Amino acid sequence: MRVVCCSNSSLAVTATLPSFPCLGPRFLPRIAIPISIPSSAIRFLPLRSTASPRQITTMASKNAQDQQDSRLESISSAIRVIPDFPKPGIMFQDITTLLLDTKAFKDTIDLFVERYRDKNISVVAGIEARGFIFGPPIALAIGAKFVPMRKPNKLPGEVISEEYSLEYGTDKMEMHVGAVQPGDRALIIDDLIATGGTLGAAIKLLERVGVHVVECACVIELPELKVQP
Numbered sequence: 471m472r473v474v475c476c477s478n479s480s481l482a483v484t485a486t487l488p489s490f491p492c493l494g495p496r497f498l499p500r501i502a503i504p505i506s507i508p509s510s511a512i513r514f515l516p517l518r519s520t521a522s523p524r525q526i527t528t529m530a531s532k533n534a535q536d537q538q539d540s541r542l543e544s545i546s547s548a549i550r551v552i553p554d555f556p557k558p559g560i561m562f563q564d565i566t567t568l569l570l571d572t573k574a575f576k577d578t579i580d581l582f583v584e585r586y587r588d589k590n591i592s593v594v595a596g597i598e599a600r601g602f603i604f605g606p607p608i609a610l611a612i613g614a615k616f617v618p619m620r621k622p623n624k625l626p627g628e629v630i631s632e633e634y635s636l637e638y639g640t641d642k643m644e645m646h647v648g649a650v651q652p653g654d655r656a657l658i659i660d661d662l663i664a665t666g667g668t669l670g671a672a673i674k675l676l677e678r679v680g681v682h683v684v685e686c687a688c689v690i691e692l693p694e695l696k697v698q699p
């Protein structure tokens with residue numbers, strides 16, 4: 471399972487999410503964060519992280535295919551970090567400022583589109599709430615349908631659901647029955663990966679109905695929060 475993000479240094483990062491069993495091969499895009507999760511690939515794009523540049527550089531150095539993309543720095547700079555929100559000790563990565571910067575926002579979408587336009591993706595699954603911002607323009611650009619992965623009791627039709635662990639407690643993710651078909655090839659989009667629990671639930675949900683998760687992609691990675699083996 472692979473996860474790809476872009477960093478402010480535009481360096482690729484490699485990480486493992488051990489709480490999930492296994493994964494597939496790991497090839498690295500230019501800014502990539504391979505993460506172990508159950509049987510599919512996850513990829514993320516731009517990365518804004520609370521990790522120090524040194525941490526990122528160290529991880530990035532594992533990726534021989536890493537290349538610089540001049541767009542990454544401006545994307546990263548457009549993301550605001552709010553300390554102590556929503557509670558003390560949290561460095562909140564605020565993507566609303568990225569949305570105000572039309573060039574940086576477009577560059578973000580373009581980076582994903584460039585990566586996925588030729589991957590035969592049939593469905594982009596966006597995770598509530600911020601995956602609903604980045605997912606639809608990517609889906610439109612690559613000619614895929616968009617499927618919302620929602621918090622519980624929000625979808626009006628019949629749903630299938632998957633429970634997952636959070637830092638404190640559990641949550642549930644739901645998807646409409648019939649939104650995807652066995653054999654669909656999915657890209658999962660969210661704004662941020664921290665522990666990977668949310669993306670892991672999305673992958674399980676899609677795989678349960680026979681979808682092949684090609685990759686997951688996020689704008690931001692918080693590598694210091696990833697679950698250790």
Ligand SMILES: O=P(O)(O)OC[C@H]1O[C@H](OP(=O)(O)OP(=O)(O)O)[C@H](O)[C@@H]1O
Pocket residue numbers: 597598599600601660661662663664665666667668669
């Ligand atoms: O990797 P994880 O530890 O699972 O965390 C990542 C998730 O946390 C945030 O969503 P949040 O649950 O805050 O919901 P929101 O987007 O609706 O605010 C973020 O948008 C991801 O979906």
Ligand SMILES: Nc1ncnc2[nH]cnc12
Pocket residue numbers: 560561562563564662664692
């Ligand atoms: N630090 C953070 N900033 C924004 N969203 C988050 N979701 C989990 N951790 C987060």
